[in-house]
Amino acid sequence: MTTNSPGLFIAFEGGDGAGKSTQAACLAEALETRGLTVLRTREPGGTPIGEKLRSLVLDHGHGHIDAHTEALIFAASRAAMPAR
Ligand SMILES: Nc1ncnc2c1ncn2[C@@H]1O[C@H](COP(=O)(O)OP(=O)(O)O)[C@@H](O)[C@H]1O
Ligand SMILES: [Mg+2]
Known part of the structure; x- marks a missing residue:
């Protein structure tokens, strides 16, 4: 390269x-x-909002997260733009 x-x-x-x-x-x-x-970087994560969403996905204190909800959290993390 x-x-x-x-x-x-x-x-x-x-x-x-x-x-x-x-x-x-x-x-x-x-x-x-x-x-x-x-x-x-990582997914979800990589931005301040993405990292909060990652914590949510990894927090098993909420019990099982259904697949649809998890997919939407991943999508929200992708949508989150880095702070400027
Ligand atoms: N090649 C390996 N052999 C044994 N243990 C490993 C190996 N690679 C990673 N680990 C261990 O497995 C666990 C999960 O690894 P990690 O890299 O965090 O996985 P992921 O990011 O895919 O969730 C960690 O405790 C790590 O130390
Ligand atoms: Mg990992």
């Missing part, structure tokens, strides 16, 4: 506990070691 490259979007997919965060951290470290700039 050249320094004027637009970059790559790399996504880690998998169920809860599959190891996505671990592998993303390893890859980010490996790329940064090679001098590349890495922006690591």
Whole structure:
């Protein structure tokens, strides 16, 4: 990749506990070691509102979240724009 490259979007997919965060951290470290700039984010999350929505999804104190509700929370996180 050249320094004027637009970059790559790399996504880690998998169920809860599959190891996505671990592998993303390893890859980010490996790329940064090679001098590349890495922006690591997650879904839901990545913005202040997205992180609050993530907490909601991960808070099992509410009991089971039905699939429709969870899908809408993910959609809301995608819709949330970063603070300017
Ligand atoms: N290759 C691996 N072997 C054993 N345990 C792992 C491995 N990768 C991750 N873990 C452990 O599994 C758990 C879930 O990993 P994590 O990366 O948080 O998953 P995810 O982000 O997909 O939910 C963590 O406790 C992590 O330390
Ligand atoms: Mg994770």
